Amino acid sequence: MSTGALAELRGDWEALVAEARRTSTFAVELAALSADELPDLLHFLAAAPALPFHFISLHAPSKGRRLREKQLIAMLMEVGRSVDAIVVHPDAMDEPARYAALGSALVLENMDSRKRDGRTVAELEPYFAALPQAGFCFDVAHAASVDEELGEGERLLDGFGARLRHVHVSSLDEDCHHVPLSADDEERFAPLLRRCRDVPWILEAPLRET
């Protein structure tokens, strides 16, 4: 579960972790989507006892960044070895090469159709060229928003599958907000997700009620 899906608990990291734990103790994404959430998250990670999850990802801020990029990277480096992945949106990077300091913990996510960059293989290639140690977070719904036929999703996995660290799973509404995975999308995404059975899947929205 991504804590970004638990808007009503935002800011209360203990409650967010407890709620994520109710979904699974296998994997969690601690999402500081807004820059002002990051200091509290870092403080929580530094002070918290060991977390129960086998895979911990930290989603770096993708909006509202007031910090200078160097400061942000320095803050992210503080958590370096205590998480398995640090997800960064390519379109939120000013100078991608700076993020090399995060080493193999850095993970780049493919973007949705609203964004102007980082959506396709061609757009992501320069980022990975600048960051050879970076992993790939495949957001299946983002890929589907770029190409409903899912050809771009296949190409993303062909191109960056060797770097794949984890997957974001959800559907998107018409404004590209993450919503629970619909039955139709579950079936539609299955061929792509079948290629990702060995890596953690992070739910970007709660599971739909059945």
Place this chain on the structure above:
Amino acid sequence: MQSPAGALERLAAHSAEGFPNLLAARALTAARLAEMRARVASVSLPADASIVLFGSWGRGELTAHSDDDWLLLVDGPLRAEHDPIVATLRDLLGAEDRKPGTQDVFGAAASAHVLARRIGLDEDTNRSLTRRMLLLLESVPVAGDDAYERCWVHVLDSYLEDATKDFRPPRFLLNDLVRYWRTICVDFVGKQREDEEKWGLRNAKLRTGRKVLFAAGLLPILLCDRHQQAAMRDFLVEQLRAPATDRLAAAFAAYDLRDGGGRALDAYDRWIGMLGDDATRSELAAVRRETADASDAYARVRRSGRELEAGLLALLFETPLVVFVREYGVF
């Protein structure tokens, strides 16, 4: 299921860079095996004896620092005639820092008949369990090939004589393999309590090479579930004679998990690269439990180990193999 021979190369299209370290290690192994055969050619062997190398030699994963883990393997009882051969081999093999480990598992003579007859109970020591399992899973002869062949088959047959059911994995072999893997894990902690000196390298090998050894042994045994009893022996011979990474690559392909297989064996490829890198190896050799979190090399090993394990777990639990794992993997 397609023969495992060549499966690693076939999976390379799904890897980051085509498994450069694994393939280089295979090439190095082939070259060094030819040298080794030439080196021991002057040793006069009786017809019942063979000179056998184990570990990375058998896996085709030799690096510059691999030990020469060898046995004089005998197809029958040990005799006084074998003693001077062992003495000669101790001079010939394991030069410089390549001597066999200090557990007395290797660097000696062993009777395949004893290994085959004493499976289980008190007389089946850690040493004999290790020799027997590694003979089946990762060994290669450099002299006395006919005797080796007879020994290898004799040990395999000793497990299969009780496997009388069609479409059921040979449980005796399965249980001994699982026992061996768990023994490795338990002994890791036992050694850690005795001596932390090699903790970093031992831990790294447990996370990587030992898992490959176990999984590549487990898969063919589980896949016997597809065969009638009469065909199991030939199936196991074909599987176990292939390098472990070929067995794994073949299983990833057979269960349509090529992407995950590519990632898992990429991770293992990185580990083989680390083993061959002097600086990384030195850093790992110096790592202790209390300093592990500060080591960059150890962090890379841990990541590779996790990715390797994730791929293997997906193969065992996210494919139709889960039926066999559920049926035979626990009880």
